Amino acid sequence: MEATTLADLYRAYIACLNRQDWNELGRYVDEGVEHNGRRLGLSGYRGMLVKDFEDIPDLAFHIDLLVCEPPRVAARLAFDCTPKPGFLGLKLDGRKVAFTENVFYAFKAEKIASVWSIIDKAAIEAQLGR
Numbered sequence: 001m002e003a004t005t006l007a008d009l010y011r012a013y014i015a016c017l018n019r020q021d022w023n024e025l026g027r028y029v030d031e032g033v034e035h036n037g038r039r040l041g042l043s044g045y046r047g048m049l050v051k052d053f054e055d056i057p058d059l060a061f062h063i064d065l066l067v068c069e070p071p072r073v074a075a076r077l078a079f080d081c082t083p084k085p086g087f088l089g090l091k092l093d094g095r096k097v098a099f100t101e102n103v104f105y106a107f108k109a110e111k112i113a114s115v116w117s118i119i120d121k122a123a124i125e126a127q128l129g130r
Contacts (some may be wrong), residue, residue, distance in 0.1 A: 001110060003068040009110060010073050020053060022046050030111040057081045074104040078105050088121050099123045
């Protein structure tokens, strides 16, 4: 797969997430997907994303940086949202926060097979005055 095709596929995946179109998630994510070294499978991955939207009702994924080197994608995702209290173990008290997530994907047969991600919790803590 070429880098431009992979970038388009990734952008379509992000659009699917933002629509919360869980029935279409299998177009982009492999049945045996792993997240941070744990095999979740498609249903577990879907469950993780559904919980993210429950914890952050105004969640929207914005691609800040995208690098494609098939079969891998690296992205910096930007968020400006209002998580419910307890998100990442923090007392947010209804505050809107901005943060990023650095995430790496490995694709297999044009689907996401592995995901490694880390959220910039320190950026959120700084906004809370910690």
